[in-house]
Amino acid sequence: MLKESIKMALENIVSNKMRSFLTMLGIIIGVGSVIALITIVSGATSTVTDQVASMGANTVTVQVMGTPLKQGLTQGDVDKISELSNISGIAPTISGTTTVAFDGNTMDDITLQGKNDVYFKNTEDVISTGRIINTIDTENKSRVALIGNDIASELYVGKNPIGQPIKIGGITYTVIGILQESSSFASADTNKSVIIPYTTAMGAVGAKYINSMTIYIADETMADTTTREIEAVLTKAFNGDDDGYSIVNMQSILDTIKSMTSILSMMLGGIASISLVVGGIGIMNMMLVSVSERTSEIGLRKALGAEPKQIQLQFLIESVVLCLVGGIIGFIVGVSLAWIVANIIGIGFALTASTVILGIGFSAIIGIIFGFMPARKASRLNPIDALRSI
């Protein structure tokens, strides 16, 4: 019975090709736009969150502005934070401006940054050649430096700078590596930068305070709690004044982005699903026409012994099949559209199982909802009247 009904439904769709297609168009557009929008938004979301996550989903960054009483954080403050649980490492940064010199040539307005081994362990591709600043450099306050590309090419013409001395703020360091060329993502122009161990910087260039730090969290799920603990330490460090610093928890940014995009996705999907409802009304219209066209068929089937619910099932199946065929076409259209858009604007293309289920399931539900009324109308026809209407 079910098999016969499905076969009959498909035959009916095929024998009314133009009408079926126009009716299905509503469902095709509806499902297509819902699928396309959801896929595009989720692709964009994953691209953005991947980028944010690559900046360190497990990090808390602290920017120090200082208060009139205390201009920055000391090593003691950093040590207090490192004693907290759930912290895998701290990368303090000291920054300033300095002058570098080699062999009588000098360069002004050079960005000086003090970093430690933790920074290099957690950040890829900082240098192009040479070696990074390691734990020993940091502990020993070694006078070693990484230099930017411009400095390397201007001060060491025709020479390999690695192993050569460099004067930074009047003190001689040894060049151990060359920084990667600036990428557009970097906040500072690394081509005109030098990086030395922050412990060295604190003593050597008169930078007394730590300006910022990146704190690495061991367990991301506890990021919020850990952030609050860090805040408590910092506020205490600034004698109860929490204007001395700002703290950013990357995980919470990530969460915010995710919840915003999921709202966006639901909103766009909701708007697109209005067209699905319109498509459903189209289906209902066609089914009603079909019922009145086939009144005598219904009468005949009843005379031959069809129960009302069998008639109802047959028309319901027809409307579901119509919607499913439209839904599958719409799904293919929507996914293709999303794929094209993703490739053009350069975002990820993420097709999830839930999208597939959503698209196909939605169209079947539309078929049932909007096919119900016509099917019931068919099942309630009086066989005598129905047979008479030849």
Place this chain on the structure above:
Amino acid sequence: MSEKILEMKDLVKTYIMGDEKQVVLKGINLEINRGDFLSVLGPSGSGKSTLMNIIGCLDVPTSGTYYLSGQLIRDLSEVSLSHIRNREIGFVFQQFQLLPRLSAQKNVELPLIYAGVSERKRHERSAYILERVGLAEKMKNRPNQLSGGQQQRVAIARALVTEPTILLADEPTGALDQQTGHQIMDLFKELHAEGKTIVMITHDPGVAKNGSRIVRIVDGNLSEGVYNA
């Protein structure tokens, strides 16, 4: 030959049309035995269509009793009526009422689908019965590829395939030319000779005389008797 399969007593059918009450059947008494070939002869408006609908369990009487195969047809649900129609009645209509998109064989199988017969059995039985009505070569053809006479044969096959108690024909030759009509009547007579019970409704005395028994219905009243042409 005298097993009673249909019995009507004082059967009345009334329609309410607006304020007016219209009595279409005014106390019908009718008995049909197994193996009868009964012609119900009557002009249009005589109530013969209503009588056919009641015999075919498409409609129920207002009062009086109607027994079909010993079962009282009254106060039955639509579902029960559809089961009775499926089991007891084989309809043959004036306009054949074949589904245009289905092959002859598929049309014949239709009542078997509702009887819950398996696909394999449906194929066997429909092929057998189509062969019986002389359409073994046309089983795969659609109705529009068949002549009127052939279409009516398909319809007769469809009526016979469930082996119903009564073959109920409503003006079976009404849409056919005279020669084809004769061939259909010959088929009916053959079926009658095989022991099938046939009830045929017609306005044409020439067709009615093919029956082994004729009743006339005029103005809602039924009278027994051989019609003399």
